[in-house]
Amino acid sequence: MNQVISLVVRSNLTQDEMANPLNDVKELDYVKILNKVLPEDIRIHSICLRPPEGFDARFSCLSRHYKYFFEQANLNIEKMQQAASYFVGEQDFRNFCKVDGSKQIVNYKRKIISSSIERTKFGHKTYVFSLRGSAFLWHQVRSMMSILFLVGQELEEPEIVRKLLDVKLFPGRPNYTIASPLPLVLYDCEFDHSVVWSKTLTSDRIQFTKFNQIWVDLGAKYTIATTMKHVIEPSEERSKNGSNNYSTPGKHSYTRIEQRECLEAPDNINKRWLRNRAPGCK
The missing domain is CATH 3.30.70.660 (Pseudouridine synthase I, catalytic domain, C-terminal subdomain)
Known part of the structure; x- marks a missing residue:
């Protein structure tokens, strides 16, 4: 749920502006940009604009x-x-x-x-x-x-x-x-x-809205699957082992x-x- 990847991306800042962390507020909204091209069930919620030198998502x-x-x-x-x-x-x-x-x-x-x-x-x-x-x-x-x-x-x-x-x-x-x-x-x-x-309040709200819809959809699928399971499960198996027993x-x-x-x-x-x-x- 909190996986990390390393990316080399273009910047909205000049080399001189990058030297000052106060200019980070003027940087591109990477969270918004990247989420637009990702599937709905894969979301970026935070970024690290200034990773330590030699940072590697796996080995660090x-x-x-x-x-x-x-x-x-x-x-x-x-x-x-x-x-x-x-x-x-x-x-x-x-x-x-x-x-x-x-x-x-x-x-x-x-x-x-x-x-x-x-x-x-x-x-x-x-x-x-x-x-x-x-x-x-x-x-x-x-x-x-x-x-x-x-x-x-x-x-x-x-x-x-x-x-x-x-x-x-x-x-x-x-x-x-x-x-x-x-x-x-x-x-x-x-x-x-x-x-x-770091993350923005706007990105948090967007993430919640999208994931809430995924949660609703999956909940509906779970209810349907559970109903079907009870329909096809033999009654003797249900009474003997419970409705969710492992085979x-x-x-x-x-x-x-x-x-x-x-x-x-x-x-x-x-x-x-x-x-x-x-x-x-x-």
Whole structure:
């Protein structure tokens, strides 16, 4: 929701005027100009006219805050909270990501600042996996959420997180499906205090008006989808599991993470990619 990008744009000021911050009020209204050419569901709400030298939207970021929204349904929230707490700290997350040999990543350690399951203010059965860290691997959050869902469904115990963080026990990631990207949001990015954001009252009003309409439209779609769900859902399923239950395999047919085949270890994936890139290889 608060993603940051770096842009090189033309200015309304002369070089001499740029030297004085007081002239910033005469600068082009970048928020208004850029929002005119963006889709309705992508909005710019703030700008930093004077970023520090060498600023990079990606590499200057001190921490990132992700949120993954979900409904409680038949999930054991207490166990999910316990499992989520095991992510905190600097740990090797090679078993919670997708490895790409072309990136040649050799360090899979990442620092998680906070990790928790919280109830949202949007409904007593709506929760969010709130995660803050200095940096993340490819598909890391979705992989973490996938394991948390298995714990919530009581197909795995919370300790499975600790086991997967043990690279001696699991040198390669067990074969499991990562969670859907749809409920995942990059909620905020933290930068040094030298990055000062500014916005106008007019832009705030415009953003609210546009997003309020999006909210109304999505609310209507949600109501229609919920109505259709109740129409087609078998009554015995509704009475047995509740109207919003997750479709989960029975415990008798579920293969536990520790019993699954492991994917190739990251080091081997990197070596294989290099071999395939060597002269004479196809």
